[in-house]
Amino acid sequence: MTPFDARLKHVPGLLAVLWQHRTGHWWDDVKIMVRMTRRGCVRAVRDDTRLAGFILCTGPELHALYVHPKAQGKGVGRLLLLDAKRERDRLNLWVAQENAGGRRFYCRHGFAEKTRADGAGNDEGRPEILMVWPPERRVEPRVET
Template structure:
């Protein structure tokens, strides 16, 4: 499983993964028009921030990262439990000595996933700094120094 740089033609399938998550997640409000998500996904894809993993049906998982800051990591339900999220995160860890992200406090599955992959809580907020205005947790992973 080797992540590749996302291309503009991957954008519709990556958005389907993102929008599917939003629709399946009762606690997550829809705060942006679809058009805005499309514009932003195209911009960050052009900028080279997005890596994607494919299966036989096309893009099945993606990560959006600007340097050390992970903005998003989503896996299609058909691909969950197959190591795709781990593979995307491991590639990011090889590229950076430190990663950080913000995860919604209500997203227990994501919090557990990141904790299992070495991320530690660095702080909490009331959500004033995110689009959804939901309480979130700042998590950081730091590569261990070589012995």
Template sequence: MTAQGPARARLWHVPQMAAILWGFARSAPWLPRVRPYRTDLRVMAQITRRGWVRVVRDARGPAAFIARDGTRVHALYVHPRAQGRGLGRALLDDAKRAAPRLELWVAEANETARAFYAAQGFAEARRSDGTGNDERLPDIHMLWLSESCLQHDERCAQ
């Protein structure tokens, strides 16, 4: 099953992308359910319309997606059938080509994601007690800086 490269998500991808998100939530016992499914669908449709979402598809449809507004990565999820095939890395590489720096928050309890982001060049910037996220879970702010940012490029200022 060969995947296509990252492309802009379309509204008709929303139900399948939401299913990927919900599948992850069901597989993470530490993650509380805090929103109704219809809210997730509404938000996913809104950010897709805004052009924030890029998707990688395989023969069965959307296999992974990233939601990014400028330098902020809001979400990155890969369907279980497609994990280990480099799709998350491809989405991050696509985002890195579009922005000189990236930032994201990851749940402290999500050790798999933390390790993945570290392997992709993200570094821990700070931690929070979770008061700033919907789930109220401790989380970690992670940053990635391009080579030009590391050389003090003013476009990288926070």
């Protein structure tokens, strides 16, 4: 498996992975995925049968990392994260406080907790944690309005 730049033709597969993990406003997801793919912000990985996962980054900000449930535990997330690290000298991301598995995954890959927020500034309204890589770098938290 080799990460590649997602193109517009991959958007249906990207959405299929995303919608395995979350529900919401499908039209907003489509618009965002098309816009971010056009901007070159999405990298993806295919396995033998499908688009297995993707990562969406803008600069040092990691906005999304999703792996299809049938591809989990096969190194897809690790591969996408290593690919993002090769392209950047730092990364920061917000992870839901309740997402213990995600937090463990990022800790295993060198991220450390920087700060916590009550969730007032995110779409779901859930408490979240800012994680940074490498831990010794200072990354300013996003300003919640």
